[in-house]
Amino acid sequence: MMETSGLRPVVRVVPGQAASDGAGVQLTRVIGSSALSELDPFLLLDEFGSADPKAYIAGFPDHPHRGFETVTYMLAGRMRHRDNHGNQGDLGPGSVQWMTAGRGIVHSEMPLQEDGLMRGFQLWVNLPARDKMTAPRYQDIPADAIPELARGGARIRVIAGRTTEGTVGPVAGVATEPLYLDVALAPGAEFAEAVPAGHNAFAYVYEGGAAIAGKDVAAHQLAVLGPGTRFAATAAADGARLILVAGRPLGETVARYGPFVMNTRAELEQAFADYQAKKF
């Protein structure tokens, strides 16, 4: 029996929507779509996954960001990241790049492969007003620096935050104090984890299916979690893979257009002007 006190209910199930971004990369947009425009502090969640190079080969050529963080988590495949400040890094299977764009970067994210499977997620995390113009910062985390736990029928990769056992993920110093776990569940396995009470939280099932707080959630569906202190899921007969993500909501106004996310329209206009004046 699972303990139910403090259990976060599923308040909404949101299906991912087929979309295209960059130079024509095919993806599933889960947050940042017409169905779910944001879940404070999360602005966007894309799942990309294809063994067909036509779906990913064009990549994401040079584009700007200001005012938030982009988090790329690779499940399979390789991408090369380059920015206009001279930073470059390769993202391989199981690695994470937590990029704080701050006052601005222009970068590209391009495939380092011509065929084979490319799979992963990009999450956008908002920055509080006081940090929007901070210096850009990268946390490039190789796969072997991400702790992996076995707990019953669950295998848990701890990207950010702290688990019940006290395992702490390598991502540090993020304003919204995120929890980001990648969880693989054997068929029928149960999994429970503490989620900070004041955080907004979601679970996105990307393979198989799971009953989350008793509600069936299928692959490529996101469960928005209600208030509480605990997350609980039971995998379906074919098992489940999901990400469990939580963050402290900012409660600030959002002025957003494409790759710029600020607090006011005037700041958005300034972002455009600065980008056009090559001040990023």
Ligand code: FE2
């Ligand atoms: Fe980007």
